[in-house]
Amino acid sequence: MKGIAVSLLTLLLGNSPQVVAQMPAVSGDICPGELGAKVDAIANRPEFSRSRWGILIQPLSSTTILYSRDAQKYFIPASNVKLLTTAAALQKLGANFRIRTSVYSGENGNLYIAGRGDPSITETQLKSLASQLKQRGINRVNDLIGDDSYFQGNAVNPNWEWEDAQAGYGAPINSLMFNQNAIELILSPQSIGQPLKVTFAQPKLTNQWQIQNNSVTVGQNESEFV
Template sequence: MHVGRWLPLLCLSVFIGGCASVSPTSTPAILDHLLADPAFNGATVSLMVRDARSGTTLYQHNARTRLVPASNLKLLTTAAAMDVLGPHYRFSTQVLSTGGRQGERLAGNMYLRGLGDPTVQFADYQALAAQLASQGVREVQGDLVFDDTWFDAERLGVDWAQDDESTYYGAQISALTVSPDSDFDAGTLIVTAKAPVAVGQPVNVSVSPATDYVQLSNRAVSGPGNDYGITRQHGTNLLQLRGALAPGKQSRQWVSVWEPTQLVANLFEQALAQQGIKVQGRRVIGGATPATATTLAEHQSAPLQDLITPLLKLSNNNMSEALLKAMGRKTADAGTAAAGVAAVAGFMTRQGLDPSALSQVDGSGLSRRNLVSSQTFTDLLLASARQPWFDAWYTALPIAGDPDRMVGGSLRYRLRGTAAQNNLHAKTGSMAGVSSLSGYITDANGRRLVFSMVSNNYLSDAAPVRAVENRVARALAQWQD
């Protein structure tokens, strides 16, 4: 090897690594070098960097190439939701009836009506039952109807992968759902397994919230190997536990359910029974609430400007899909993904952006049919910065290097001890062969930049690609012309 030929690249590499003794090199040249990393051999990478104030392009590489964005699509969904629904929008879950009161009896049907809230928890359904009890209701003579018609019956997004089906991030979408935790992983249950100290004994299993809606096939045992896992059989709620869990250890896994509306039915009936309220009629799934029904109790979510924090920090898919369908319901009276996508396109048009430059089929980015360029993402970032709701949205983005899970989010372990720490506000995205990072960063001269980097079709694992993303962020934070 001829050393002289490679010396400039070695110097660039040392400079990017943070060595102050090397002469400064222009940031565009550094970026060119970074995008030539072997991790991208045979892959496609797109990067665009712009001045946040003027919109001037500072760097571009394949900037107009549409690529699968993964969870960077949530930038578009949440920005549109802040515009279409408004920062103060709240989801609602209601108990209604068409019948009159006869002492402790409710003479007609009772309806539990969901308007898409992905944050409602079992405790909230218990509180609704308690509201009924506080009004003196002890018996429902009619049917108990679970109304999830605010959204359509399409439970999964377009072309979602089959092997994601039982995961928390691939959970089914319903207007009437339940989350097992404050991360709002709607449509899932937490399955906790504890391994006895004695090797070869079955693990002890509990489900939260407690329900008999799922069935357990427990073949998992206490033992070496640590290959314990859970799968849910397609089309059922049979959870299959297999493998070995180290003696004395505990595992918590989030598993999606088949048909979350029916899980809600199971839990709400539990909540009514806890309050001593008896239902004489049938359980009816999917019936619509008559317009003449009277509201007896109601639960409201936090406002959207607060909900986008867990959504963006933790990259919550189900919340994103609920927002998409809620936008469709508001703009076209149709709780469908297609109507939501049309609402997002309307938002883009109002901002002077071109919706025909991208393909969107869901709200979360879980589908590989979504296609967005880094230029479109930077257009969105520039437009969002002009909105009255921008400060709340900007704060909700993951912040590099901050260890607080609800501040640093998916960037909490990245870029610590660099000029990007507590500086970079950006959304991550990750799927097999896909990585993305788009957001805002301030350079050494106090100039705010917007950038988007999307990589597709690499064959390595994500670590080398994320390492390059980190180096790009560091180079932007130390921009030199």
């Protein structure tokens, strides 16, 4: 067995897509005195009757408050907080930082993958890794072992709402993630009162996971929730 230390940096992050946002055209400047009415007109729309807003607007050059709406109240942070996390990471780590995922081999023929939190690892990258190993003359691996010890603590943020934990973006976070720690399922309705039919999008996973199916098929006009 040959000793190896393969870096997945370029493999995992070299093809990141670029996203360009299209901003709507600005019709003109808004007078500070009109700002409150403009914001209220949006926040008071009927479709937002069950929503809560926490807004504070002030210029960067002064502490003058131009608009405030429940700004002192606490809210569960939404995705806009990711901007602060991104800015902090950019300042602390730099624009060229890459998350390193290391691959090692042992004398017993095992292959070890040590993760450090890269969320972009998918089956595609593992297939590419297998091709790289073959090019290095490694044609057989006894066991593939994942090292998930880099992150310590809870895999799920205890401050998340339970509804968020049920969504795909609420999957547990650990140091060795694969396919965003999510499995794609196909749910098909059956006779009313019967459980939904659950099918794995990837049939090979059928025997690897056990699902507790508590779903119920309901009528077309009945409330539904998955």
